Amino acid sequence: MKPNLTLRHLLLGFFVPCAAFAGTTEPAVTPTLHSSGTDSWWKASLNVGYETLHVxxxxxxxxxxxxxxxxxxxxxxxxxxxxxxxxxxxxxEYGELTPSFYFYKDLGPITAAAGMIWYHFPGEDGVDSEEYYIQLSRELGAGFSASAWFSYNARSEGWYHELKLSHSLPINNTVSVESQAALGYSTSYRTGGNGLDNLTIGVGVPIKLTESLTLKPSLGYAFALDALDSGDEGWAALTLSYRF
Known part of the structure; x- marks a missing residue:
């Protein structure tokens, strides 16, 4: 999940996994985590996944x-x-250990968040970077939600912004279908120039195995737009999550 500051950096790569298709978009403002008690002040989740590509x-x-x-x-x-x-x-060839954090608040019509990501690549020199961001999200009803992401990467001195539309459709008590579409825009962030960056779409099918364990197969596809000098990418993924 690394900003592609040069062509070499573009290939070596870097998110923070996303709910519908791992590794493709930004962290969700309101995480869906299972707490250890109904009134617990903390919530946590452990996740492990496999991707045919890390996009x-x-x-x-x-x-x-x-x-x-x-x-x-x-x-x-x-x-x-x-x-x-x-x-x-x-x-x-690719290795990453990246911490991130954010503070968030429900403001009524929207939820606002502000945070930081430290992209860290053990064994590589001069490629780590910090990114600062704000995110605004809103539930639209009928299973739809929308968010806007605005970020600044200190190392590239570039900006990356994203609009995302998500939908969740319950099939029964154990299976649902989650879909997302995200449109990125970047300035002084890519080697290919400025402008529309990528359009990424994906679908995932969370399957609730137990109260705490969920298995999710997913598919994703990213269309390279004006700012990217790379091609389109498609991938498949499988994620296992344990919530406690």
């Missing part, structure tokens, strides 16, 4: 290789969220 913001970040990742999410007092992501490609 982040429309770019293949694992240099054409499959990726295995793990993450920990902790939410405290409905106000603070922490995520730790670890990803490694099967051939060892």
């Amino acid at each position: 982040y913001r429309g770019v293949d970040s694992s240099a054409g290789n499959a990726n295995i990742w793990e993450s920990l999410d902790v939410d405290i007092a409905n106000f603070f969220h922490f995520n730790l992501y670890n990803g490694n490609s099967l051939n060892g």
